[in-house]
Amino acid sequence: MSTEPNALCFGQEFPASGAPSLVYVEAHGLTVTFVSDTSGRRSEVASFSDLTVLAGGQDHDQLVLKWTGAQGERTIYLKNPDMIRAFRQAAPDHMADPLERAVERVRQVRHRRRMVWSAVGGVALAFMLGLWFGADLLVELAVARIPVEWEQKLGQSAYKDFLAQQEIMKEGLTVSAVDEMTHRLTAQIPDNPYKFEVTVVKSDVVNAFALPGGYIVVFTGLMKKAGNGEEVAGVMSHELNHVLQRHGLERIVKQLGLVAVVSIILGDQQGLVSLARQLGVELLTLKFSRAQETEADLTGLQLLYRAKIDPSGMISFFQRLSEKDEGRMEWFSTHPMSQGRAERLKAELVAMPKLAPVPFTFEWAKVRESLGVQPAPVP
Amino acid sequence: MKGEILYPGAFPMVRIELAAGEHIKAESGAMVASSPTIDIESKMEGGFLGALSRKLLTGEKFFFQTLRASRGPGEVLLAPTVPGEIVIMELDGVNEYLVQKDGFLAGAESVSIESKMQSLSRGLMGGEGFFILRISGKGMLILNSFGAIHKIELKPDQEYIVDNSHLVAWSATTSYNIEKAASGWVASFTSGEGFVCRFRGPGVVYIQSRNPGSFGNWIRQFIPVSE
Numbered sequence A: 001m002s003t004e005p006n007a008l009c010f011g012q013e014f015p016a017s018g019a020p021s022l023v024y025v026e027a028h029g030l031t032v033t034f035v036s037d038t039s040g041r042r043s044e045v046a047s048f049s050d051l052t053v054l055a056g057g058q059d060h061d062q063l064v065l066k067w068t069g070a071q072g073e074r075t076i077y078l079k080n081p082d083m084i085r086a087f088r089q090a091a092p093d094h095m096a097d098p099l100e101r102a103v104e105r106v107r108q109v110r111h112r113r114r115m116v117w118s119a120v121g122g123v124a125l126a127f128m129l130g131l132w133f134g135a136d137l138l139v140e141l142a143v144a145r146i147p148v149e150w151e152q153k154l155g156q157s158a159y160k161d162f163l164a165q166q167e168i169m170k171e172g173l174t175v176s177a178v179d180e181m182t183h184r185l186t187a188q189i190p191d192n193p194y195k196f197e198v199t200v201v202k203s204d205v206v207n208a209f210a211l212p213g214g215y216i217v218v219f220t221g222l223m224k225k226a227g228n229g230e231e232v233a234g235v236m237s238h239e240l241n242h243v244l245q246r247h248g249l250e251r252i253v254k255q256l257g258l259v260a261v262v263s264i265i266l267g268d269q270q271g272l273v274s275l276a277r278q279l280g281v282e283l284l285t286l287k288f289s290r291a292q293e294t295e296a297d298l299t300g301l302q303l304l305y306r307a308k309i310d311p312s313g314m315i316s317f318f319q320r321l322s323e324k325d326e327g328r329m330e331w332f333s334t335h336p337m338s339q340g341r342a343e344r345l346k347a348e349l350v351a352m353p354k355l356a357p358v359p360f361t362f363e364w365a366k367v368r369e370s371l372g373v374q375p376a377p378v379p
Numbered sequence B: 001m002k003g004e005i006l007y008p009g010a011f012p013m014v015r016i017e018l019a020a021g022e023h024i025k026a027e028s029g030a031m032v033a034s035s036p037t038i039d040i041e042s043k044m045e046g047g048f049l050g051a052l053s054r055k056l057l058t059g060e061k062f063f064f065q066t067l068r069a070s071r072g073p074g075e076v077l078l079a080p081t082v083p084g085e086i087v088i089m090e091l092d093g094v095n096e097y098l099v100q101k102d103g104f105l106a107g108a109e110s111v112s113i114e115s116k117m118q119s120l121s122r123g124l125m126g127g128e129g130f131f132i133l134r135i136s137g138k139g140m141l142i143l144n145s146f147g148a149i150h151k152i153e154l155k156p157d158q159e160y161i162v163d164n165s166h167l168v169a170w171s172a173t174t175s176y177n178i179e180k181a182a183s184g185w186v187a188s189f190t191s192g193e194g195f196v197c198r199f200r201g202p203g204v205v206y207i208q209s210r211n212p213g214s215f216g217n218w219i220r221q222f223i224p225v226s227e
Ligand SMILES: [Zn+2]
Pocket: A238, A242, A288, A293, A296, A334, A335, A336
């Protein structure tokens, strides 16, 4: 038999954490040997008739034996299942009664706990299934609980990582033109919780994208393709509205599914940010849904209208993109086309009261020239 | 394996000497410095999904780090995130402790650490989250607290009442009931007074002299609210 301690013994002279001891179950009762005793191994004996049997400890699954011996009150805690079994076999039948009751109670507690947790798991699973089958309401509920600061943290890290590998346009006609558009648009957003940052990146990619938290990138390729400033402003208004409607977050929450919902519900939003990173959710290639595109188009149109920027620029730019050329693929890779996008916007615009647009202060031809586009007439 | 607390008080570190081949499990992010002979393994116990669900349900750090003296003997310096005391305990093989998740700093390889699911009511009201750590085995266990750490010794059937957010660790031989601190359950939920645990001995209960939640609330009043 092992000489490792298998029980804790409590008594007046022992430390509060108990004395490690070795319990043997014998025909008459117990022998308890205190193994930490430096003055040789001291043993005490208790017969079954002296013992009070209880269940105790954190989960009421430890066998507690109490008696008053020659050395005072003793309490033994046994948790080793083999020891508990040995005691039940050796102890007289009447002693087994309280023990059986205690064992039964532990079983019930465990069973109840398992039931409760299964129910919790079921609810979580229902949430996941709900998400899976497109219950957008749940996504929105979850997204609404994420503070803007977390969103900014998430977007900012992707934004910095991306810009670190790009050639950024810091000044010049293009940058001041983009700044003017940003100003005109953001001035018309009531209760804007975001501090928008717009960066122009030198690249022939015909695209622009918005990261959660208000970080927007416009490629010079898109500006070269645009026929006037209003077209670029139309794209920017669309991007700003992806941010304002929190489309990026909705996509992330949808992609992460259960994981995100559970963590948000449990209030662990920081966890979501690191999870998104650890799971390698590529913010930059996050593809919006068609419904989100339509929403960004429509709210973008309204924003242009409020900013007194001619909204027909947005429409003509989308028409330009749907013509057959290599640039369209880049835009549609992250902003999926919805059928009759330009037509829908046109219809929307007709329904709005007539607008007297205020032109931009820059000359678009000069901006294009500064980008190296020949001042040829735009088709 | 030898542990020594440096700079005892509010800002301590612990130095652990490892013989060649020995390793310890530490809270991820606890390592401050080490000899070049020490390798860090961030093993995800229970695989990726296990680690993920643990992370989600416990808010626990994604993994424990294993610090292994794989290239000869060496030492590591570990420190907790929050200011507060560190205690080194020697587990005797029979004593078992339940530790709230922020209380664990490091443990010897022979110490077993498992996440234990609480009952739902304890999880909701106990303040230690839905999971706590059950730590058993034989060898060195290092705990840390927010503020000073205080040991309460309970004889059999002796009772003591502890505010649950001050709990660090307690023996598995104790038992406790959660009680309301204020005069009604609704009052407890709304007053922020929280809940208390009525512990019953035998065993020891380690408590911390500061409440992380209250400290957070106190700090918050000085943080300007952005518009
Ligand atoms: Zn879009």
